[in-house]
Amino acid sequence: MGLNKAELIESMAADAKISKADAKRALDAFVTSTTKALKKGERVALVGFGTFSITKRAARKGRNPQTGKEIKIAAKKVVKGADLQNKVK
Numbered sequence: 001m002g003l004n005k006a007e008l009i010e011s012m013a014a015d016a017k018i019s020k021a022d023a024k025r026a027l028d029a030f031v032t033s034t035t036k037a038l039k040k041g042e043r044v045a046l047v048g049f050g051t052f053s054i055t056k057r058a059a060r061k062g063r064n065p066q067t068g069k070e071i072k073i074a075a076k077k078v079v080k081g082a083d084l085q086n087k088v089k
Contacts, residue, residue: 038079055080 003011005027013023034052037044043053059075 050081052079052081054078 009020009023009027012018012027013020016023018026034044038052038054041054043051045051054077057076057078060073062071062073063069064071
C-alpha cells in the first residue's frame with residue numbers, strides 16, 4: 001500500500017498540529033509552487049529532502065513488447081530528483 005494525498009494531508013495535519021484544511025492548502029501550495037518553478041526550468045532544492053529539476057530525454061527507438069515491432073519514442077522532459085532516493089535506502 002502507498003500513501004495517498006488524503007493520508008498525507010492527515011499526517012501533515014497531525015505532525016504540524018494544524019487542521020486538515022490548512023494542511024491541504026499548504027500541500028496544494030507546495031505542489032503548485034514546485035510545478036511552476038520546474039516549468040520555468042528552475043531547480044527546486046529542499047535541504048534534507050531533495051533537489052528536483054527537469055531534464056530532457058532524447059527521442060529514441062523502442063520495441064512494442066506485444067508485437068516486437070520497432071517504434072519511435074518521442075523526446076520529452078522528465079523530472080529528476082536526488083537526495084530523496086538516498087533517504088529511503
